[in-house]
Amino acid sequence: MTNDDALEVATRAVDLAIEAGAEHAEASFSIAARFHVEARGAAVSKLERSTGSSMHVRLWRDRRHATVSTSDLTAQALRASFLGALDQLRYVAQDPYAELPDEFGAFTGDLALVDPTIVVREEAEKIEDALALERSIRAADPRIINSSGSHYSDANATIALANSAGFRGVYTASRASRSTGPVAEDHGAKRTAHYGTAGRVLHDLETPDAIGAVAARRAVEMFGARKPSTMRVPVIFERDVAAAVVDDIFSAVAASNVAVGNSWLADRVGERIGSHLVTIIDDGTLPARLGSAPFDGEGVPTRRTSVFENGVLRTFLYDSYYARKMGARTTGNSTGGAIGANNFYLVPGDGSLADLVAATRRGVLVLDTIGFATEHATGSYSRGARGFMIENGELAYPIDEFTVAGNFADMLAGVDAVANDLRFDGSTVSPSFRVAEMTISGN
């Protein structure tokens, strides 16, 4: 489907919504060709290839608001859905902030969101990537004799947005990813690890060999892990785990959470929250990054926003609805109904993760966590974890079956070192960092 075709689908939906009785309407239409291959051993275990589309429409009448999502794009079905939504509006409260954005447009720089080599890549090469990952984890260590699968996937998407105020925008974007999940076995005990990468430019992705080596090392290095004793020590979050912490911080600065009392950061703009090392940026205009786009989910140009500057909370992240409601200006973070990250990242410091470890006399390096239920209202953090005990600046022995806990306010205030290993393999990312003291629960 061409960009013009996609825009035509969105525009027609807006027209139908207005005809059905909406005062204002906005339609977002996306269509993506997706490919995924999973290999195990020398065989292809899954091969998935599809094209799927989705349509999200927001309708307003009399300052009341409803949404329609549908994959049934016939005019008759769209009309019926819109009439159903307009009927729902009779029960929705009037909301003075419910309307289309006040500003529209697109970032005009070259965002390089499409890598033509992904678009034209031969299927055989994609399959070979997954098979190469399987070979590389097995070559890395004789104890790796199994895997939960190695993956290559990619997608090429066209995203079109139209609204009844005349905004028309469309862009295309590609992405590719590689990942693997080796299973190591030693005297009947099993250990797994996962490692991978994703990006918009195929050439920039870590190679199958590089990914396989990291994943394999992470699986086998956990053999002989002990449960640590309960203690308060410095904790280093390796970058992938750090990214999950940064994702929780994103949730706490999303205005939609702040507005409903679901953020520990509510009422704290202007306050010093973190240490001077905590500078967190949201930027939708970084070329060739996964979180970049010329406009957000409601046609507002993306931009660069400093959320934390040297520890001081400068702003929340808004769409136009919550901006109006909270007396702020949109930061271009609408997903078309919710608030989402563009590229939301902790600014890297100097030195490698190894330097961070070497500078830690006694502490814990966290390499992986499980669990997810962060309480954003209270800001409490607690995860099951595995990693290494650090003694005298060295990785002393692997540890697992413990938790790492604290609260975000103390964690951000306690950030006393940030590494330089940031990579943009998602839309919320972070370099490794160290927190001066947290609670480790074990024996």
Added chain:
Amino acid sequence: MLDSDVLTRLLVRALRHGGDYADVFCERRRSYAFRLQDGQIHDGATAIAQGVGVRVIVGESAGYAYSDDLSVEALMRAAEAASLIARSGAAQATGTIDLTTLQVAPLYDQSRHDHAPAARYVDLLERADRRARADDPRIVAVNAHVADELQDVWIATSEGRFVHDHRPMVTLGVQVVASAHGQRGSGYAADGGRIAIDYFDTHSPEELAADAARIAATNLDAEPAPAGEMEMVVGAGGGGVLLHEAVGHGLESDFNRRGTSLYSGRVGERVASELVTIYDDGNLREERGSITVDDEGIPGQHKVLVERGVLRGYMQDTLNARLMGAQPTGSGRRQSYRFLPQPRMCNTYMPSGESTPEEIIASTKRGLYAKSFAGGQVEISKGDFVFMVAEGYLIENGKITAPVRNATIVGNGPDAMTKVVAVGNDARFARRHYTCGKGGQHVPVGVGMPTVKISSITVGGTDDER
């Protein structure tokens, strides 16, 4: 959604390069929802998702393609894309496939084809909001949502099975935030199931809202959870999340066929205390995880996973059952037509034991009473799990004392199950709101449990001074 002629042509096309099996999964899902915030109905939402997925299995490999364009040409392209997993080359004559409709007695009302009038849903939200704010001036925010979904699935297989299921799902959830003296506490309660909205005529939204408000206020007053090893008593109902994570996932057949689960090859072995019996059941009336047929067209079943501590069997989908020489157990589930099926849990529970809950609490010298869990996660190969406690209290000298906040439990599946030292006589199902995520796919599930005591587990709080 598609007539049998088109289904047959898709299956024949899917197998034209060879393959052991093919199926076509057609889905149409409609949902209708409202949200309340700030004491007002914030918005309404409707959604329609429809599409068709075609799968071809060749040995251990699966080819898959979906289409939300329902034209015959687009569907045939999907079947062709799925067929390419079998690249043996030589085109095969599959012959014809005669589809026979499988009739299965439904586990939920199949006669409802539309949502109720809007006012019914809005009334539930407004009543929940009023009740949540009624008792305690420290309640500062109430967010509530209600959704009514109707999912139709039609499954046709190359073995000639054709089956339709019509699955309702209603969810009402209330989230409450309490705030005072610079502290916050939050509480959540939700219920529903494969029912219609009139379920809430007898299960009032006030009851849910009062619970959410009580948990928020309790957490507001709570002390930081202790850190370290101690006894744990798991509350009846919602404690069933423990079974789901500590044991259930490890018994899904994909992990076991691939040998990546710590339970691989251990059927017949002791994996838990002999007080422990665990079932997974897709056949319970109106529960969230119930399915008249699974997403491969196999009727839901009652499965014995662990019986008096001994591992009895795995949960099987058709691909893994075929490769393991087992029978499918009605456990093949998928989030939508865009996904390959996976072996999944339905409703996982432990039946009652002998002890009274009072005896169990009284026997605990120093421990954590985890009344309910917010969720959990498990690592399959070693069996390490975590749970986030939604409502927890200290137990001191046989009595429930102070509430604690932010407790996470970390343990190891077989280790924790071996340390089950008491099972209560009060088994019940949790309120119906749990959703399980695996491999990027979310499906509704149920959990149930009596009060259970585990002799030692690691509590991951922040207070290590106790």
